[in-house]
Amino acid sequence: MVDERGGKKTLQPKFTKGYSHIPQLREKLRWLYGYHPIVKTQYQLAKELNISAGTLSTWLTGVNYKDAVSVAPQNPDCIPTKHYRAFIDIWGLPAAILEMEDINEFKTALATFESGRGPWEKFVRTLPDDEVLEIVVNGEKGLIDPDDKPDEGVLQLLAGDEIMLRIPNPGLEHGVLLMQDRFGWSSLRPNPRWTATEVDAELVFPRQVEGSPARFAELDAVGGMHRALAVFTREALPGSAMDVLRAQPIEASGLNHLAGFLQGRVAAGPDQCHVVSRRFLVSTARRRKSRSSVVMRTSS
Numbered sequence: 001m002v003d004e005r006g007g008k009k010t011l012q013p014k015f016t017k018g019y020s021h022i023p024q025l026r027e028k029l030r031w032l033y034g035y036h037p038i039v040k041t042q043y044q045l046a047k048e049l050n051i052s053a054g055t056l057s058t059w060l061t062g063v064n065y066k067d068a069v070s071v072a073p074q075n076p077d078c079i080p081t082k083h084y085r086a087f088i089d090i091w092g093l094p095a096a097i098l099e100m101e102d103i104n105e106f107k108t109a110l111a112t113f114e115s116g117r118g119p120w121e122k123f124v125r126t127l128p129d130d131e132v133l134e135i136v137v138n139g140e141k142g143l144i145d146p147d148d149k150p151d152e153g154v155l156q157l158l159a160g161d162e163i164m165l166r167i168p169n170p171g172l173e174h175g176v177l178l179m180q181d182r183f184g185w186s187s188l189r190p191n192p193r194w195t196a197t198e199v200d201a202e203l204v205f206p207r208q209v210e211g212s213p214a215r216f217a218e219l220d221a222v223g224g225m226h227r228a229l230a231v232f233t234r235e236a237l238p239g240s241a242m243d244v245l246r247a248q249p250i251e252a253s254g255l256n257h258l259a260g261f262l263q264g265r266v267a268a269g270p271d272q273c274h275v276v277s278r279r280f281l282v283s284t285a286r287r288r289k290s291r292s293s294v295v296m297r298t299s300s
Contacts, residue, residue: 013062014074020084023101025077026060031107032091035114037126039090048090048128049083050153085281086154089225092117092125120255123263124229127277129154133228135280138162138216154225155280162216165205165228170274172232175199176245180227181282184249188217188228190242197237203230223284232274233265 015021022028033040039048046056062076079087088095093113100106117125135155157163165177165188174197177189188205190197206217237245241261244254265273 013076015078016075018081019075019078020081021075021078022098023077024103024106025079027103028098028106029060031110035110036091037122038128045090049086050129051083082156083153085225086279089279092121118252118256119259119263120252123259124227124277127229127275129278130276131278132167133230133276133278134166135228135278136164136166136216138164138214155278157219157280157282159219159221159223159282159284161282162218164214164216165203165230167203167230167276169199169201169203170232170270172234172271172274173198174233174236175203176231176237177203177205178229178231178245178250180229181222182224183222185255186249187245190245192246199232203232219282221284223282225279225281227277227279230276231262232276234272237261 029042029045033045039045042056042060043053046053049056059075059079060077062078063074088098091098093110097106097109097113100109135157137157138161167175167177169175175189176187176197178185179188189203189207194207206215208215238261241258244250244258247254250258262273262275266275
């Protein structure tokens with residue numbers, strides 16, 4: 001597109017396939033940084049996306065292109081489409097708010113949304129991605145080891161992939177493991193068939209049987225951003241916290257109760273409570289049988 005100004009031709013920004021444009025993204029980031037509990041700078045945002053600061057800068061400012069007359073940026077204020085869900089998830093906002101054209105309407109909507117966040121959501125947003133929470137992909141079915149993929153960013157898996165979650169114990173006696181998908185939060189450990197919270201050297205899901213082949217959990221056909229969250233504690237969880245975990249899915253009121261309990265334990269120091277979180281993206285590109293819910297199903 002060419003803009004005629006004072007008899008001089010200037011190129012307008014160009015947006016190409018494979019990028020998602022967010023109007024006035026650089027201006028919006030100033031406000032987003034103000035609300036986020038840990039992402040306050042462009043450098044921290046790049047770290048949360050698992051990319052370099054230089055790569056993020058290119059996404060925001062674009063790459064210059066030119067014709068015989070003028071030079072203009074290509075894809076400014078854009079996020080590559082394959083990273084868009086991970087970007088949106090960092091802010092915990094509906095995409096519709098982030099994509100608003102009017103900056104004043106965006107500020108108002110952002111302030112309103114932030115004021116409505118509950119204790120659990122605020123607690124989880126303080127947790128950066130930590131790869132100490134290992135996501136092991138079953139390679140026996142011809143799947144590609146994510147560590148061998150040149151792509152950058154949040155780990156991306158496919159519906160139907162089989163994974164094992166493994167987190168080293170920092171030296172505490174008890175552990176629980178929660179999972180978030182687009183339907184909400186559920187408890188992987190404890191669960192109805194595995195109620196104990198005592199943990200040895202590692203917290204592992206699914207449960208492994210000594211002397212048997214490794215067991216994996218199957219990602220059912222629900223896409224979107226997922227989050228695994230492991231909690232290690234010195235003392236066993238109280239009955240009220242266990243009641244929260246037994247609900248499937250876990251109710252928001254229960255999560256808010258759990259947040260208050262965990263914040264108290266975390267404040268007591270790492271020798272009392274340690275929390276680890278990691279996000280991963282599940283694509284529905286490879287579809288399986290239609291199912292009404294998302295589960296982590298164990299395979300024997």
